[in-house]
Amino acid sequence: MTGKLEGRVAFITGAARGQGRAHAVRLAREGVDIIGVDICADIPSMNYPCGTWAELAETADLVEKEGRRAIIGRADVRDQTALRAVFDEGYAAFGRVDIILANAGILRVGDSVDPTREWQDTIDILLTGTFNTVQVALPRLREGGRGGSIVITSSSAGLKGTASEEPSAQAYTAAKRGLVGYMQVLANQYAAEMIRVNTIHPTGVVSGMTMNAAMQAAMAKADTNISAMQNALPIPILQPEDIAGAVAYLVSDEARFITGTQWALDAGFTVR
Numbered sequence: 001m002t003g004k005l006e007g008r009v010a011f012i013t014g015a016a017r018g019q020g021r022a023h024a025v026r027l028a029r030e031g032v033d034i035i036g037v038d039i040c041a042d043i044p045s046m047n048y049p050c051g052t053w054a055e056l057a058e059t060a061d062l063v064e065k066e067g068r069r070a071i072i073g074r075a076d077v078r079d080q081t082a083l084r085a086v087f088d089e090g091y092a093a094f095g096r097v098d099i100i101l102a103n104a105g106i107l108r109v110g111d112s113v114d115p116t117r118e119w120q121d122t123i124d125i126l127l128t129g130t131f132n133t134v135q136v137a138l139p140r141l142r143e144g145g146r147g148g149s150i151v152i153t154s155s156s157a158g159l160k161g162t163a164s165e166e167p168s169a170q171a172y173t174a175a176k177r178g179l180v181g182y183m184q185v186l187a188n189q190y191a192a193e194m195i196r197v198n199t200i201h202p203t204g205v206v207s208g209m210t211m212n213a214a215m216q217a218a219m220a221k222a223d224t225n226i227s228a229m230q231n232a233l234p235i236p237i238l239q240p241e242d243i244a245g246a247v248a249y250l251v252s253d254e255a256r257f258i259t260g261t262q263w264a265l266d267a268g269f270t271v272r
Contacts, residue, residue: 006031014104016051035090077129147194232268
């Protein structure tokens with residue numbers, strides 16, 4: 001596929017590490033310039049560190065090593081004004097946007113401390129954060145008149161819920177399922193403009209959200225819902241590059257007929 005997206009521009013949230021970084025690097029390899037954003041600060045209700053400015057800057061360096069340009073900025077996806085400021089800076093530099101990847105996400109695992117706050121923060125970042133991402137970039141995407149692609153990162157939890165007493169885990173499943181409904185509305189609304197909208201549903205992926213002390217402690221508890229989340233294929237966890245390869249196809253012209261779908265990138269998790 002190398003070079004098949006030459007000259008296009010992607011807006012990516014959660015770009016400092018994990019899937020967001022993998023998307024940025026893979027799309028850059030395909031000829032895409034990147035507008036990347038991350039919170040670059042920790043969230044008090046979560047029990048693991050978020051992406052940092054140094055990690056986001058490293059993502060930009062990796063994009064540039066692929067021969068493309070990157071405009072990066074700090075913004076919490078819950079803050080539409082801050083998010084718009086980063087997007088507008090990138091749009092001013094590149095003059096177009098073709099791809100929107102609403103990727104930013106959080107999940108608290110382990111014992112709950114403030115259930116209402118953990119629920120609300122999870123809902124706000126996953127669901128409202130996706131709305132804000134689309135709101136700031138979609139008008140410019142439509143103005144381009146070239147069509148385009150929006151990919152919303154849901155989860156295997158958006159297709160199949162598992163038992164949990166943890167408020168953030170409950171909110172995570174509710175929000176990830178809610179993203180499917182939002183995707184379907186957008187896919188119907190903008191299909192006539194050749195703007196395609198899809199959700200992807202990964203199983204566990206190596207990232208800051210999964211590879212941390214809190215997650216390791218949860219995995220060690222036999223009674224936790226995390227321990228029940230096993231894939232059908234003998235692949236315990238995916239690499240972010242696995243997801244990025246699928247997304248690179250989904251935003252390409254080879255997938256120009258695909259919209260309104262829920263793509264399970266889950267190593268068979270949802271068939272178990």
